[in-house]
Amino acid sequence: MNRIETAFQKKPIFMPYFPLGYPDLETSVDVIEALAKNGADLIEVGLSFSDPLADGPVIQQATQVALEKGITVKKSLEAVKELRKRGVTIPLILMGYFNPMLAYGLEKFIHDAREAGADGFIIPDLPLEEAEEFQSMLIAGRVDGDVLSPSYRDLPLIQMLAPTSPDERMEAIARNAKGFIYLVSVTGVTGERREISNDLGELINRVRAHTSAPVCVGFGIGTPDQAKQVGQLADGVIVGSACVKAIGASDNPVEAAREFAREFSKALKSIDL
Amino acid sequence: MTTLLPHKFGPYGGQFVPETLMPALIELEREFVSARNDPAFNAEFDKLMASFVGRPTPLTYAKRLSEKLGGAQIYLKREDLAHTGAHKINNALGQALLVKRMGKKRIVAETGAGQHGVASATAAALLGLECVVYMGSVDIARQEPNVFRMKLLGAEVRPVESGTKTLKDAINEAIRDWVTNVRDTHYLLGSALGPHPYPTIVREFQSVIGREAREQMLMDAGRLPDTVIACVGGGSNAIGVFSGFVNDEAVELIGVEAGGSGIASGKHAARFGDATKARVGVIHGTRTYVLQDDDGQIAETHSVSAGLDYAAVGPEHAMLRDNERAFYTSVTDEEALNAFQTLCHTEGIIPALESSHAIAEVIKKAPTMRKDQVILVNLSGRGDKDLNTVIKELGTNM
Ligand SMILES: Cc1ncc(COP(=O)(O)O)c(C=O)c1O
Numbered sequence: 001m002n003r004i005e006t007a008f009q010k011k012p013i014f015m016p017y018f019p020l021g022y023p024d025l026e027t028s029v030d031v032i033e034a035l036a037k038n039g040a041d042l043i044e045v046g047l048s049f050s051d052p053l054a055d056g057p058v059i060q061q062a063t064q065v066a067l068e069k070g071i072t073v074k075k076s077l078e079a080v081k082e083l084r085k086r087g088v089t090i091p092l093i094l095m096g097y098f099n100p101m102l103a104y105g106l107e108k109f110i111h112d113a114r115e116a117g118a119d120g121f122i123i124p125d126l127p128l129e130e131a132e133e134f135q136s137m138l139i140a141g142r143v144d145g146d147v148l149s150p151s152y153r154d155l156p157l158i159q160m161l162a163p164t165s166p167d168e169r170m171e172a173i174a175r176n177a178k179g180f181i182y183l184v185s186v187t188g189v190t191g192e193r194r195e196i197s198n199d200l201g202e203l204i205n206r207v208r209a210h211t212s213a214p215v216c217v218g219f220g221i222g223t224p225d226q227a228k229q230v231g232q233l234a235d236g237v238i239v240g241s242a243c244v245k246a247i248g249a250s251d252n253p254v255e256a257a258r259e260f261a262r263e264f265s266k267a268l269k270s271i272d273l
Numbered sequence: 274m275t276t277l278l279p280h281k282f283g284p285y286g287g288q289f290v291p292e293t294l295m296p297a298l299i300e301l302e303r304e305f306v307s308a309r310n311d312p313a314f315n316a317e318f319d320k321l322m323a324s325f326v327g328r329p330t331p332l333t334y335a336k337r338l339s340e341k342l343g344g345a346q347i348y349l350k351r352e353d354l355a356h357t358g359a360h361k362i363n364n365a366l367g368q369a370l371l372v373k374r375m376g377k378k379r380i381v382a383e384t385g386a387g388q389h390g391v392a393s394a395t396a397a398a399l400l401g402l403e404c405v406v407y408m409g410s411v412d413i414a415r416q417e418p419n420v421f422r423m424k425l426l427g428a429e430v431r432p433v434e435s436g437t438k439t440l441k442d443a444i445n446e447a448i449r450d451w452v453t454n455v456r457d458t459h460y461l462l463g464s465a466l467g468p469h470p471y472p473t474i475v476r477e478f479q480s481v482i483g484r485e486a487r488e489q490m491l492m493d494a495g496r497l498p499d500t501v502i503a504c505v506g507g508g509s510n511a512i513g514v515f516s517g518f519v520n521d522e523a524v525e526l527i528g529v530e531a532g533g534s535g536i537a538s539g540k541h542a543a544r545f546g547d548a549t550k551a552r553v554g555v556i557h558g559t560r561t562y563v564l565q566d567d568d569g570q571i572a573e574t575h576s577v578s579a580g581l582d583y584a585a586v587g588p589e590h591a592m593l594r595d596n597e598r599a600f601y602t603s604v605t606d607e608e609a610l611n612a613f614q615t616l617c618h619t620e621g622i623i624p625a626l627e628s629s630h631a632i633a634e635v636i637k638k639a640p641t642m643r644k645d646q647v648i649l650v651n652l653s654g655r656g657d658k659d660l661n662t663v664i665k666e667l668g669t670n671m
Contacts, residue, residue, distance in 0.1 A: 050570040053448045054291045072568045099554045103569025125289045162293035188453035
């Protein structure tokens, strides 16, 4: 069983997002470690991009700060390695836009990500139509001189679905889903919303009709109560902007991370299934 | 999932957007294909082009400029005389008609120079659509007259303060709005950029420039041009005029990018001109040449003309360049400003600063050609919007 499968042994799981390099590299590593050791079941580790067009103001601002402080793909991968060294054993999924990965070199990126200890990828600007290039590299592995390294099949490219996806797309996308499905719960960019949509249950059921992979819901979840509400329906609850905001606004980000993770995981554990 | 139209230009183009937008792109493509096969749609478009935009725009023989340069004969395709003062209206009206067809009520648009914003606001007013235009605050400051125009036309102009506060950031915000409101909103993208099917749709609506110009050249000069020159921001006016001649192999096609303060200065928007900073990458849904740093972060660009100040180039241009069917060069701010004045003095035409880049290339190129040779230059827009910038740049020289 790989780390992702292990994480989904008990559901629903709590999946915070946090960008490396914010408010600075060292603190972000401490924050992610604190999240991991206080109840996060899986962490989306953010790679920063100058033009994050799927993100709302909170994540835009945080990743902008990370870039100003000098975060790079290389430093981000080193930070993942450091997290493993510190005994973080939960899955770490790299979440970032495609261009910095292209600039790094796709094969090298995949290779180095695995070496560092990452468990998969979320790339919001790589829909099904454009995923093949990346997928085929995961399957083929990499030629290192004369040595063919093993394939990276166990590192999934997480597929995203949206409320606007019609059934035939859901089917095509979910059919080959590995790891889990990232279901975007609202049409829009990342950021908290006042209410969870009434249609969420129905949306999740539509996805479940096409796959047995765990369905995790993100975008718009801001409070432990909302997380609980979503956790009653989904296999995982993704919390991005609220996490970044709570930790970013604190004088003691690491303590804030501990508290944040405890609160959300407690809310999810309180669900009677 | 397969597309109805080719979604790539060689290795360039594609659809690098969040899943939320994919169904909208698929719907847009479907609607565009059905509209193009619908004689009623085409008749309506043609009628608006004639009765509202004032097409065909004239072809003007630039006699005094040709004499002054002493080489090739120069013809100007007068997109500056299209309603609203630039070629942008062709695409804006075409897409706005598609919006009506799709039954959507609201459009969002990005704008750099403000010409596409004005064109979108105009199309929205004409067809009764709600219109929001995103514009970087840096561009708002340098293209003020166009901001007033958009407001007069009933559009809401939303200043963009993120990133570099120019066109690229305006596109980010327009896309964010679109993702949020995609069910009733169309993104009226203003150049031959972005995810498929936009580069194709924009080219098709702008191809009217090339079709007219080809016919007019044959009528007025009795021959095709040896060279066609256009400025390249995202690439819509260039692809529009090139499309009329791309099958005429003997016709040389030249695109002119913004050289800013010079390539060596690093302050420019020459995606094809700077091998150190431009690599194939992905931005705003398309794969193409992108000015970026080693880590894949999109670079800040510079040009005196807001409409050329963008880090990526339309994907079809990337293919034309690879195939050597078209050639790309750049001119500096200073050369463009000189060309601006030259055209004012010799022809009585105040060109847009974007178009002045094409004129600057003509000024370099014409003297190297024979008198019996012909250059066609696409004068993509008029310069009224740029007077503040020009007064500031030229200062006491005026
Ligand atoms: C007059 C004019 N010409 C050219 C351009 C550049 O755009 P494109 O390369 O799409 O023609 C603009 C853009 O705003 C413009 O206003």
